[in-house]
Amino acid sequence: MTIADNLDKVQARVAAAARRAQRSPDEITLVAVSKTMPLALISEAAEAGQIDFGENRLEELLEKVDAAAEAGLGTIRWHAIGTIQSRKTKLALGPIALIHAVDRVKIAQRLSRQAGDAGRTLEVLLEVNVSGEESKHGFTPASMKAALPDLLELPALRYCGLMTMAPFVADPEEARPFFRELRCLLEDIRQNYPAAKHPQATWAHLSMGMTADFEVAIEEGATIIRVGTAIFGHREYE
Ligand SMILES: *Cc1c(COP(=O)(O)O)cnc(C)c1O
Numbered sequence: 599m600t601i602a603d604n605l606d607k608v609q610a611r612v613a614a615a616a617r618r619a620q621r622s623p624d625e626i627t628l629v630a631v632s633k634t635m636p637l638a639l640i641s642e643a644a645e646a647g648q649i650d651f652g653e654n655r656l657e658e659l660l661e662k663v664d665a666a667a668e669a670g671l672g673t674i675r676w677h678a679i680g681t682i683q684s685r686k687t688k689l690a691l692g693p694i695a696l697i698h699a700v701d702r703v704k705i706a707q708r709l710s711r712q713a714g715d716a717g718r719t720l721e722v723l724l725e726v727n728v729s730g731e732e733s734k735h736g737f738t739p740a741s742m743k744a745a746l747p748d749l750l751e752l753p754a755l756r757y758c759g760l761m762t763m764a765p766f767v768a769d770p771e772e773a774r775p776f777f778r779e780l781r782c783l784l785e786d787i788r789q790n791y792p793a794a795k796h797p798q799a800t801w802a803h804l805s806m807g808m809t810a811d812f813e814v815a816i817e818e819g820a821t822i823i824r825v826g827t828a829i830f831g832h833r834e835y836e
Contacts, residue, residue, distance in 0.1 A: 600642070601639060601642040601643045601646060601829065601830065602642070602643075602645075602646035604828060604829045604830075604831075605630075605643060605646050605647075605648055605829055607828070608628065608812075608825055608828050608829060609623075609628065611812075611813055612626055612628060612812070612813075612816060612823070614813075615812070615813040615814075615816040615817055616816055618817055619816060619817045619818075619819075621816070625821055626816055626820065626821060626822070626823060627650055627821065627822045627823075628648070628650065628823055628825060629650045629651065629652040629677050629679070629805075629822060629823065629824045629825070630643050630648050630650065630651050630652065630825065630826070630829050630830070631651075631652040631653075631654075631679065631808075631824050631825060631826030631829075631830075632651050632652065632653060632662070632826070632830060633652070633653050633654050633655065633658065633680075633826065633833070634658075634833045634834065635826075635830045635833075637662065637665045637666065637669060639830055640662065640666065640671070640674075641666075641669060641671055643829065643830075644666075644671045644672065644674060648829075649673060649674060649675055650674075650675045650677060650695070651674055651675070651676055651677065652676075652677040652678075652679040652698070652824050652826075653676065653677070653678065653679065653680070654678075654679050654680025654681075655680060656678060656680075656682065656686055656689035656690060656692070657686075657689065659676055659678055659692070659694070660689060660692050662676075663676060663692060663693055675695040675696075676692075676693060676694050676695055677694070677695060677696050677697075677698060677824075678690060678694045678696070678697045678698060678699070679698045679699060679761075679805075679824055680698075680699055681699050681701060681725075681735045682697070682699065682700070682701075682705055682709075684704060684705055684708055687705060687708040687709050687712055688712055690709055690720065691712060691713060691716055691718060691720070694720075695721065696721050696722070696723065696758065696822075697709070697720055697721065697722045697723070698722075698723045698725065698761045698805050698822075698824075699723070699725040699735065699736075699761055700722045700723065700724050700725060700755075701724075701725040701735040701736045701737060702737075703745050703748060703749065706722070706749055706752055706755060707752060709722070709754070709755060710752035710753060710754040710755045711754075713754035713755070714753055714754040718754065719754050719755070719756050720754060720755055720756065721756045721758050722755050722756065722757060722758065723757075723758055723759050723760055723761040723803060723805050724736075724737060724742060724749070724757065724759075724760055724761070725737065725760075725761045725762065725763075726738070726739060726742055726760050726761070726762050726780060726783060727762070727763075728762050728764075728776045728779045728780050728783070729764065729765045729776050731765055734763055734765075735763075736761075736762065736763075739779070739783050742783075743786075743787075746787070746790075746791060750791060750796055750798060750799065752798075753798070755798065756798055756799070756800065757796075757798060757799040757800070757801065758799075758800050758801070758802055758803050759784060759800070759801055759802055759803030759804055759805065759821070760780055760783060760784050760787075760803070760804055760805070761804075761805035761806065761822075762776065762777070762780045762805075762806050763808075764776045764777065764806065764807075764808075764811055764815075766810070767810075767811075770810055770811040770813065770814045771814065773810075773811040773814055773815070774814050774817075774818060777804075777806050777807070777811075777814060777815045777818035777819070777820065778818050780804060780806055780818075781804060781818055781819040784801060784804055787801055788801045802821065803821045803822050804819050804820050804821050804822070805820070805821070805822040805823075805824065806818075806820045806822075806823070807820045807823040807824070807825075808823070808824055808825060808826070809825050809826060809827040809828040812825055812828075
């Protein structure tokens with residue numbers, strides 16, 4: 599199997615899941631998660647037409663931005679999908695299309711301050727821990743609602759939606775309630791903080807679903823899925 603074959607297969611599964619949910623596949627952005635993968639494989643995916651790539655470590659993302667530019671790869675949109683440590687927020691000012699995992703007010707404040715100083719606006723998602731698992735990062739739904747008034751005061755962030763990591767479960771159906779909860783939370787936020795009144799928010803996206811569960815996530819409203827293994831194969835390390 600080549601990367602191009604894998605991408606075709608994933609896209610066919612995306613389309614089938616979208617059809618089941620009476621959605622258009624065009625509403626769903628596939629982010630190819632290339633963490634730990636060498637540039638050669640990213641290049642193969644890009645040549646097969648893949649545009650969005652995700653990395654969870656900012657250093658690795660920025661190295662790959664440079665390597666991809668040097669290799670003359672065309673347009674790539676880079677997504678920062680991992681937790682951002684507070685001493686590394688400056689790295690998030692790199693050429694990143696979307697920051698998926700803003701998980702604390704403190705990180706949001708630092709990002710906004712540093713982006714503002716650089717004359718930039720950063721597009722971000724808020725990470726929500728809907729399963730309540732202690733190993734997972736993110737706001738609880740309640741802590742996020744409590745933080746929203748403060749978050750919406752930060753001038754240099756643009757809130758594009760929510761992101762979650764579902765628990766690792768054997769049967770993807772078991773992840774469904776968590777995806778549904780994230781969608782309900784976004785609907786709730788859209789009502790209480792409508793984008794029409796809050797120009798720094800669009801609330802357009804739900805980033806949820808990975809190799810094990812992206813079809814269920816699409817059925818529950820995902821607009822962005824983050825898929826690594828099904829495209830690039832198993833990772834030797836994280
Ligand atoms: C690694 C990773 C993924 C992709 O995981 P796969 O199971 O390989 O598809 C998605 N999201 C985040 C935040 C990740 O770190």
